Amino acid sequence: MLPTERRERIRELIREGRHVKISDLSRALGVSxxxxxxxxxxxxEEGWVKKTYGGVTLVGEESPASDPGCVYCGRKPDSRLAYRLVLQGQRMETACCCHCGLLRHSQVKGQVAQAICRDFISHVTISALRAWYVLDPEVYIGCCRPQVLSFEQREVAGRFIRGFGGSLLSFPEAIQQLTQ
Known part of the structure; x- marks a missing residue:
């Protein structure tokens, strides 16, 4: 397949999926x-897509107001995994998971009035700043990679790691790891 044909196929796959991973494009087209x-x-460079962690996402595609996509990658947020930012002026942003939420948080850190997420086990709403994060556990939760799960208690996160692997990180450590 010629590069121009391959680029056109990439455009089609992006239009179909809205968010496409580089690894999926590589497999679908049989190239590195x-x-x-x-x-x-x-x-x-055309500007109708933007690069996201591990993939690309359509830019400017409007979601219905009642069902907005992730502010960082465009995926539909799952309320159990969502990370919410309350910015100055009471503007609310929702990320599909802690991975995208922490990355977005680092982008708008001076504007954040509050950040909340849910404990992965109990689903209780917790402060994202006081949460403990498990980075890249072996269990697949069906969202962005590297996976980041939030826990209210360090001890519970530690027990989770003993069973499913991953690294235990505080809020500042999690931001640092993801933004490197």
Whole structure:
């Protein structure tokens, strides 16, 4: 397949899925991820897609007001995994998971009035700033990677790690790990 044909197929796959991972494009087209990155460069320059962690997402596609997508990657948020930011002026942003939430939090840190998420086990709403995070456990939760799960108590997060692996991080450590 010629590069121009491959880029057109990439455009089709992005339009169909709204958010597409580089690894999925690589598998679908039978080329390396590096080739996908090269093919994406002119598509990104067109401005109708943006690069997200591990993939690309359509830009400017409006979601219904009652069902907005993740502020960072565009996925539909799952209320059990959502990370919510209350910004100055009472503007609310919702990320699909702690991975996207922490990344978005780092982008708007000076504007954040409050950040909340849910404990992964009990589903109780907790302060994101006081939460403990498990980075990249072996269990797959069906959202962004590397996976980040939030816990209210350090001890519970530690027991989870003993069973499912991952690294235990405080809020500042989690932001630092994800933004490196």
């Amino acid at each position: 991820e590096m080739t996908i990155y090269r093919d994406l460069k002119p598509i990104l």
